[in-house]
Amino acid sequence: MTVANSDIVTGTINRGFAARVVARTSGGALRIFLIVVALLWLLPTFGLLIESLRDPSQYANGGWWYAIIHPAQLTFGNYSQLLQNHTMSSGFFNTVKITVPATLLVVLIGSAAGYAFAWMEFPGRDWIFLLVVGLLVIPIQIALIPVVKLYSAMGISGSIISVIMFHVGFGLPFAIFLLRNYFAGIPRDLMEAARMDGASEGRIFFRIILPLGMPAIASLGIFQFLWVWNDLLVALVFSNSASQPLTVALASQTRQFGSSIDILAPGAFLSLIVPLAVFLGFQRFFVQGVMAGSVK
Amino acid sequence: MTQEVVSVAKASALATGPSRKTPGQGRWLAGVFLAPAAVFLTAIVFYPLVYTLIRSLFNDGPSGQATSFAGLSNYAHIFTQSDAVEALKNNVIWVVIVPALVTILGMIFAVLTEKIRWASAFKVVLFMPMAISFLASGVTWTLIYADQPSRGLGNAVAIGIHDTFDPQTSYPELHPSGNTVLTGSGAAGYKSVATFAAGSPALLPLTGLNLVKPPKAAEPAVEPSSGAGLRGVLWNDFKLGGGGTPGVIDQGELGVPGLQVDAVKNGKTVATATTQANGTFTFPSLTSGGYTLSLPKADFSPAYGGIAWLGKNLITPAIIVAYLWIYAGFAMVLLAAGMSAIPRDALEAARMDGATEWQVFRRVTAPLLAPVLLVVFVTMVINVLKIFDIVFIIQQSAGGNAKYANVLAVQLYTDYGNQQFGAASAVGIVLVILVLPAMVFQVRNFRKESR
Numbered sequence: 001m002t003v004a005n006s007d008i009v010t011g012t013i014n015r016g017f018a019a020r021v022v023a024r025t026s027g028g029a030l031r032i033f034l035i036v037v038a039l040l041w042l043l044p045t046f047g048l049l050i051e052s053l054r055d056p057s058q059y060a061n062g063g064w065w066y067a068i069i070h071p072a073q074l075t076f077g078n079y080s081q082l083l084q085n086h087t088m089s090s091g092f093f094n095t096v097k098i099t100v101p102a103t104l105l106v107v108l109i110g111s112a113a114g115y116a117f118a119w120m121e122f123p124g125r126d127w128i129f130l131l132v133v134g135l136l137v138i139p140i141q142i143a144l145i146p147v148v149k150l151y152s153a154m155g156i157s158g159s160i161i162s163v164i165m166f167h168v169g170f171g172l173p174f175a176i177f178l179l180r181n182y183f184a185g186i187p188r189d190l191m192e193a194a195r196m197d198g199a200s201e202g203r204i205f206f207r208i209i210l211p212l213g214m215p216a217i218a219s220l221g222i223f224q225f226l227w228v229w230n231d232l233l234v235a236l237v238f239s240n241s242a243s244q245p246l247t248v249a250l251a252s253q254t255r256q257f258g259s260s261i262d263i264l265a266p267g268a269f270l271s272l273i274v275p276l277a278v279f280l281g282f283q284r285f286f287v288q289g290v291m292a293g294s295v296k
Numbered sequence: 297m298t299q300e301v302v303s304v305a306k307a308s309a310l311a312t313g314p315s316r317k318t319p320g321q322g323r324w325l326a327g328v329f330l331a332p333a334a335v336f337l338t339a340i341v342f343y344p345l346v347y348t349l350i351r352s353l354f355n356d357g358p359s360g361q362a363t364s365f366a367g368l369s370n371y372a373h374i375f376t377q378s379d380a381v382e383a384l385k386n387n388v389i390w391v392v393i394v395p396a397l398v399t400i401l402g403m404i405f406a407v408l409t410e411k412i413r414w415a416s417a418f419k420v421v422l423f424m425p426m427a428i429s430f431l432a433s434g435v436t437w438t439l440i441y442a443d444q445p446s447r448g449l450g451n452a453v454a455i456g457i458h459d460t461f462d463p464q465t466s467y468p469e470l471h472p473s474g475n476t477v478l479t480g481s482g483a484a485g486y487k488s489v490a491t492f493a494a495g496s497p498a499l500l501p502l503t504g505l506n507l508v509k510p511p512k513a514a515e516p517a518v519e520p521s522s523g524a525g526l527r528g529v530l531w532n533d534f535k536l537g538g539g540g541t542p543g544v545i546d547q548g549e550l551g552v553p554g555l556q557v558d559a560v561k562n563g564k565t566v567a568t569a570t571t572q573a574n575g576t577f578t579f580p581s582l583t584s585g586g587y588t589l590s591l592p593k594a595d596f597s598p599a600y601g602g603i604a605w606l607g608k609n610l611i612t613p614a615i616i617v618a619y620l621w622i623y624a625g626f627a628m629v630l631l632a633a634g635m636s637a638i639p640r641d642a643l644e645a646a647r648m649d650g651a652t653e654w655q656v657f658r659r660v661t662a663p664l665l666a667p668v669l670l671v672v673f674v675t676m677v678i679n680v681l682k683i684f685d686i687v688f689i690i691q692q693s694a695g696g697n698a699k700y701a702n703v704l705a706v707q708l709y710t711d712y713g714n715q716q717f718g719a720a721s722a723v724g725i726v727l728v729i730l731v732l733p734a735m736v737f738q739v740r741n742f743r744k745e746s747r
Contacts, residue, residue, distance in 0.1 A: 133738060136738065232688070
């Protein structure tokens with residue numbers, strides 16, 4: 001549509017042959033430039049994928065690009081090795097065990113609070129909400145030491161629950177910010193009609209707010225899921241060797257990068273394939289979440 | 297799509313409309329809805345903030361316990377201790393360079409793709425790295441920055457480019473066979489002991505050529521054919537399995553191709569030749585007199601090893617490149633959405649008035665886009681101040697040079713690991729202070745939007 005527009009604007013009536021050639025070729029150059037950029041952007045991830053599919057015995061022969069000329073070198077051996085590796089496989093399951101509850105809890109708790117901020121009256125509501133908005137930018141780093149102490153006092157140091165709780169705490173400001181704004185846009189009439197009919201707050205929340213708020217909730221859920229799935233720092237501090245997620249298990253291998261590339265490359269690819277699938281599958285919601293919470 | 301995006305962002309505008317009295321509902325009910333969030337926010341965010349603030353004012357005992365009141369000495373430490381100073385310096389570099397670069401890159405891509413039909417596919421490609429963890433990105437880029445050109449794409453390309461422009465062949469492993477014919481050293485180059493004249497071929501024996509994997513061009517050495525000019529041969533006076541006579545070209549011994557040979561008279565180079573595949577060389581112009589033959593050090597210099605991407609000087613720029621790869625798509629998507637919200641009429645009116653595309657961009661697009669540009673920029677400032685994962689991961693492969701990539705968040709983690717909780721807390725509070733202006737911007741932005 002935009003292309004058509006620009007054609008109308010530049011006008012096709014008086015345009016000479018030379019001008020048309022210039023327009024055509026410059027458009028072609030632009031297209032080629034953008035294709036090159038796109039390929040450059042894909043190259044690192046593509047390289048990681050090929051590297052992860054190479055047999056370690058081939059490393060001495062050259063970089064991953066040799067494998068493109070000799071596709072026979074490619075094998076799933078590294079991946080089957082990786083699944084046998086207990087640290088990595090349990091790391092993968094720990095990632096799931098941390099990410100799913102941390103996402104669901106943030107969505108649920110955030111929705112409740114978002115609803116209260118959007119549709120319930122209580123003293124200081126707007127000021128408290130501004131405080132929450134301010135919390136969006138607080139770096140998680142400041143909370144590491146006190147929360148470590150808090151957890152050891154509670155006797156949950158190193159547990160999966162401790163990692164989840166931290167993610168919930170730092171996920172909530174964004175959740176509340178996003179959901180309150182979206183819920184507040186739900187038509188007043190609808191809410192009032194429901195209240196006239198004597199629906200309880202709980203009923204309104206579950207029957208009206210949650211279904212109507214689904215687009216924002218989906219954005220939040222995807223965003224939170226990716227954030228927790230991809231996290232390294234929080235897990236580095238709060239998990240132990242039994243509860244560590246895949247990122248921590250892999251990070252500990254990066255010290256001997258050269259010798260453990262046959263674990264690192266497939267491991268890193270395994271850790272990125274899930275977020276990548278989520279991203280590609282729910283692009284629309286992801287972009288919305290980024291837009292709405294860009295100052296996270 | 298834009299409309300939905302805008303609706304999310306603008307929903308807040310509807311939020312603080314007329315007061316929403318909820319007749320007959322107790323305040324305790326709001327409490328029920330808020331309580332879980334309040335518990336988490338208090339325990340995980342507020343309490344730690346206060347704790348860290350106080351803890352930063354106390355000294356550290358040997359196992360991390362707070363000892364005596366330290367005043368601001370933990371803060372002073374950040375400006376004096378060398379690793380922390382490096383971190384501070386790098387954070388400044390990051391904040392000054394990266395948000396601007398990301399915004400500019402995003403802007404360029406957003407403008408260029410505006411009229412491309414497959415813009416959304418392009419956006420997906422550029423946006424993808426954002427969905428990937430910093431860990432995976434870090435591994436990806438460490439692979440690119442690996443030293444060995446047989447592994448790291450960066451150095452494979454660097455060496456490829458270098459060798460294209462400087463195809464000089466060199467043999468660092470090669471040296472003269474004995475010292476009766478040639479003397480000198482690999483570092484300074486070699487010279488013939490005797491002088492040579494036209495008509496008497498110069499046989500210059502070398503050894504040390506890699507015979508398991510000999511140069512592809514190398515052919516068996518031969519005696520130089522007779523003819524005009526000074527002639528000679530440089531060959532590897534040894535063959536696999538041994539045998540043969542030193543100083544004599546035996547069957548199966550290889551010539552050394554591509555070597556530079558200088559003919560020197562009275563300390564001046566008068567002619568230069570390069571050896572053929574069979575090791576022979578010719579100075580057709582030198583028909584009389586004796587010349588010393590010299591092999592310059594370039595013949596024996598170690599091969600170009602590429603660039604130390606993760607060395608002292610380049611490690612931070614190298615990580616910045618990886619970071620641009622991650623965030624350029626983010627900036628582009630936001631700015632493209634902002635651009636599509638600009639009224640077409642304004643652009644077309646400007647074009648009708650004869651404005652060039654650049655003028656349209658400068659006078660119409662850019663000003664209307666300013667708020668989005670600011671949001672992207674501020675977002676990047678906040679992200680960059682808190683940057684941790686990607687630096688941490690790439691540092692692991694940098695050995696002793698890791699400290700040159702230090703940033704505040706990594707310093708905090710290091711202090712935490714050393715149980716220097718006071719020092720770590722001070723770094724944390726400095727981070728909060730640094731993001732404070734962004735927080736003010738955000739709250740004001742929000743209130744403006746709500747009005």
